[in-house]
Amino acid sequence: MIYKSYVLEQNINSLDEKLALFYGENIGLKEDFKKKIRDKNKDSEILRYTQEDLIKNRYLLINEIKNISLFQKNKIFFVENVNDKLLELIQEIENIISERKIFLFSDTLDKKSKLRNYMEKSKNCACIPCYQDNEISIKQLINSKLRGYSGLTPYNLNLIIDHTNLDRSKLNNELEKITSFFLDKNIISEKLEELLNAKINDDFNKLKDEAFLGNKSNTNKLLANTSMDYEKNILYLNIINQRLEKLLQIHKINKSNIEDSINSLKPPIFWKDKPNITSQVKKWDKYKIRNMFEVTFDLEKKIKTNNLIEKNILIKKLLLDICSEANS
Numbered sequence: 001m002i003y004k005s006y007v008l009e010q011n012i013n014s015l016d017e018k019l020a021l022f023y024g025e026n027i028g029l030k031e032d033f034k035k036k037i038r039d040k041n042k043d044s045e046i047l048r049y050t051q052e053d054l055i056k057n058r059y060l061l062i063n064e065i066k067n068i069s070l071f072q073k074n075k076i077f078f079v080e081n082v083n084d085k086l087l088e089l090i091q092e093i094e095n096i097i098s099e100r101k102i103f104l105f106s107d108t109l110d111k112k113s114k115l116r117n118y119m120e121k122s123k124n125c126a127c128i129p130c131y132q133d134n135e136i137s138i139k140q141l142i143n144s145k146l147r148g149y150s151g152l153t154p155y156n157l158n159l160i161i162d163h164t165n166l167d168r169s170k171l172n173n174e175l176e177k178i179t180s181f182f183l184d185k186n187i188i189s190e191k192l193e194e195l196l197n198a199k200i201n202d203d204f205n206k207l208k209d210e211a212f213l214g215n216k217s218n219t220n221k222l223l224a225n226t227s228m229d230y231e232k233n234i235l236y237l238n239i240i241n242q243r244l245e246k247l248l249q250i251h252k253i254n255k256s257n258i259e260d261s262i263n264s265l266k267p268p269i270f271w272k273d274k275p276n277i278t279s280q281v282k283k284w285d286k287y288k289i290r291n292m293f294e295v296t297f298d299l300e301k302k303i304k305t306n307n308l309i310e311k312n313i314l315i316k317k318l319l320l321d322i323c324s325e326a327n328s
Helices: 005-010 027-040 051-056 059-066 084-094 114-121 135-145 154-164 168-181 189-195 203-213 216-225 230-253 258-263 271-283 286-305 311-326
Strands: 019-023 045-050 075-080 101-106 125-129
Touching: 005 027, 005 125, 019 084, 019 114, 027 101, 027 168, 045 051, 045 059, 051 059, 051 075, 051 084, 059 075, 059 084, 084 101, 084 114, 114 125, 135 154, 135 168, 154 168, 154 189, 168 189, 203 216, 203 230, 203 271, 203 311, 216 311, 230 258, 230 271, 230 286, 230 311, 258 271, 286 311
Parallel strands: 019 101, 019 125, 045 075, 075 101
Antiparallel strands: none
């Protein structure tokens, strides 16, 4: 059975199946579901495995399921990094699971995935796709978690959205900082900027802007001087895709002039970003934007499926390609 993630977010108790698969690229959403499951099962013992653990010892999970004692807590199981290799074991476990509950967590699974298809069609299983958040869902999360706070102006709301780059994991960390800092529940813009380090601009954002502007000299200088975190390659891609999406939105608004189109955007663009975006819109038409979306999509698949490639080099090449495309 397929569940909509937003439905389960509102009521995790509606998930009755004893075998559930959470898959997709939204790591923060999957972490939120784990927390909801733990909170719901506070009296249960949670056992954690990886798919590799269970492949090395296929009886590890089976024995734990069968090991029932009146004096032990109920058990629930988290299994990480699953894919089609685990399907045979899941089918075997489905017949013996009894009162136990097993929650599987995976990265992106395409429509051809045997595990995904099985979990979607089985009456005893649940399948929950965890897609990336968009500005609307991120905004809803912020408003929900900061309900009752004064000073959550459109500027401050947009400041948080822009700083977290639609990354739910980062958003949760920043919201925890905000609630810990503003104990009087009054958010002040200057202090929020300081707290989020918004004034300490990431070098990558400067690099991205120069590439989208087609400034070859500045792009090459920043590529040589910018330190890029190996673990943030997907974040870098998200930042690039967000800019492409912004540019596409502006073209779709199609006001009489670019400035009016930019001013019509919701949430609004920061005043300090408007000059760059205005210049970038003139460089990027709909065809260029859609063409670059295909490039970033293909690159994301490579990064997520091949651990041996030099990911930072691919991101840098992408920025050079963007710079070149801006001038084409």
